[in-house]
Amino acid sequence: MSQHDSVTTRLSARIAAQFQTPAVRWGGIALILVFLAVLPAVFGQYATVIMTNALLYVVLALGLNVVVGFAGLLDLGYAAFFAVGAYTIGILTLEFGVNFWLALPCAVVGAAIAGVIIGGPTLRLRSDYLAIVTLGFGEIVRFSARNLAITGKASGLSGIGQPWLFGWHIATPTDFYYVFCGLAIGAVIVSLRLEDSRLGRAWLYVRHDEDVAEAMGINRVAVKLAAYVIGAIFAAIGGAFFAANLGAISPESFSFTQSVLILMAVILGGMGKIPGVILGAFIVILGPELLRNLGELRLMVFAVMLLLIMLFRPSGIWPKRGTRS
């Protein structure tokens, strides 16, 4: 197996090396952008809807990647922040008649506050305690949504309006597809900037050895909390547009399975590796779709594929970043 592993490592390293030269990299990026731009016209509405969902997961997975990949914190309740974003939009636009674009910053602030409330006390604990607390938090949010009148109880909220942007009514699936393209690209850019920032390096050090990082002057609690809050903001923005896109949300969209699916995208692609995480998000969403003609067997085949990937590439599909010179 180690033989095999080294072969796949070399292969994927060679593929990654293709992206090292600026010309090839920019060419690749241009190609991806062109592909994204023409997709609705070429592949039709069904593919557009699926891709919209995949792009939403790119945003969510990149957000969770800040927490899990960059800061090294295990979060099993990430869907809760996604829910906070979606429900904030639902409640503010439906119950209080607030404009979507005014509700959006409220959703972001709400998720950030939720991040501080959960993270503040628990980030002092070891990472495995955090996993349990976040798991609980995810369930608390979902159960609250199911039992409170303001969140529409089990049936959720429906009739959430579609926003206008400078005279553009974002209404059709294609409109939303382009919105999610924009969000995903934004998430990628923010992730890249974060990774290269001072905070990004602090996360790297804390992830490797938090005691040493602390002894070198890095406040580990503050740094982890920053990761947690930034991750929550990604999810809230994703959730807000998710609510606007579907027009209806229910508690079951924010289940533990949802958290696990996002986490799977991050781990599958390779924690902390941005292109890998994007790939992971596409795999978890598009994989079951591409296997659709297998009928009943498709989820099982998909699960076996995931197991095989994790067996042969335990640190994710994307090759390890070469050490910077």
Place this chain on the structure above:
Amino acid sequence: MTSDQPERNAEVVLRLSGVEAGYGRIRALNGIDIEVRRGQIVTLLGANGAGKTTTLKTISGLVRPTAGSVTFEGRDITQLRASDIARLGLAHVPEGRHILRGLTVRENLELGGFTVHDAALRRERMQEVYRLFPILDRRKNQDGSLLSGGEQQMLAMGRALMQGPKVLLLDEPSMGLAPKLVLDTMRIIKRLNQEGATILLVEQNARLALRLAHYGYVLEGGTIRMQGPAERLRADTSIVQAYLGD
């Protein structure tokens, strides 16, 4: 070097008074008093479990004392976060070195310089570290965790020096090293001191530490059993035999 030392009357930079600390219900320190004067090497000796490492962790904020106080340059740092204490100029080189795996030698050094905002100063310090430890310069692009034990120790010290510390806390720098490397390490500690560093050195190898230090404390069961100028402790063979175990 210990015969006539101006350091004996130098200002006290670091002072522990009546410090008690422990882990849960286990008491590791039962009220200890330690003074470190500027420019000195002070050594903490004692057997395993005597509380040496805990003392260093209490100073650097990794363990919170349950009683007593730690003062650094006249400022009470007992309740400060470890990261804030590091920023004040106390650098802790932990036992076991803690080199970050998967990061290069240079990246490990950059971690030490994290709190140094001036890029020029960071570069200057890195050159200084490479001058002190030429082997690190030669291996700067290699994975730090793949260095030999001695090289890792140098990297750990170099990383602490990147902080530009006023006081260095060294926890068993000779542990696990081959005899020749132990002597090299001791020589480097002496040199750092001659270049102005104040050092609190925890060692199991008492003879070696006392040859280097100006002043020594002997810890036993979380209490200071003996203290004095290094040459006096060194001369007293009964001390070495009774408390230092070799």
